[in-house]
Amino acid sequence: MRLHICAIGRLKSGPEKDLYDNYVTRFDRTGRALGLGPLNLHQLDDRKAPNMKGQGELLRAALPAGAQVCALDERGTVMSSPDFAGVLADLRDRGTQDLAFIIGGADGIDPALRADANMALSFGKMVWPHMLVRVMLAEQIYRAASILAGSPYHRV
Numbered sequence: 001m002r003l004h005i006c007a008i009g010r011l012k013s014g015p016e017k018d019l020y021d022n023y024v025t026r027f028d029r030t031g032r033a034l035g036l037g038p039l040n041l042h043q044l045d046d047r048k049a050p051n052m053k054g055q056g057e058l059l060r061a062a063l064p065a066g067a068q069v070c071a072l073d074e075r076g077t078v079m080s081s082p083d084f085a086g087v088l089a090d091l092r093d094r095g096t097q098d099l100a101f102i103i104g105g106a107d108g109i110d111p112a113l114r115a116d117a118n119m120a121l122s123f124g125k126m127v128w129p130h131m132l133v134r135v136m137l138a139e140q141i142y143r144a145a146s147i148l149a150g151s152p153y154h155r156v
Helices: 015-034 052-062 081-093 111-116 130-149
Strands: 002-008 039-044 068-078 098-103 119-122
Touching (some): 002 052, 039 052, 068 111, 081 130, 098 130
Parallel strands (some): 002 098
């Protein structure tokens, strides 16, 4: 199952990009044997759509055809890392070809796009910078693969 992060804005060189790249590299090594990956980042220029509706259209256009869509949103489901790993495994085992995670801009995700998503995931009640959410999501995707592989990376 291919994974995609479709996000408004670009990760610039710096610590967030370095962390993101590190987790993607680690995931690609671990996930491949599990039928997960690669993890692709689709960065969308926020200057092309300065409002939430326009950004929603950019995100929608970036989604792979037929992809299951997971919105990263503060109103989404909060779950444990093992539960998240279970969701990825279940989607993979049901034959899902593509899973796309969408991350909106500073104002969030267009409500119409959020309503069309198959699921919504929250990293808690706090609002996180959308660039940092990419890093956190990449780490959780790597952690999920590690859990599914039986690796000691995730400790209970």
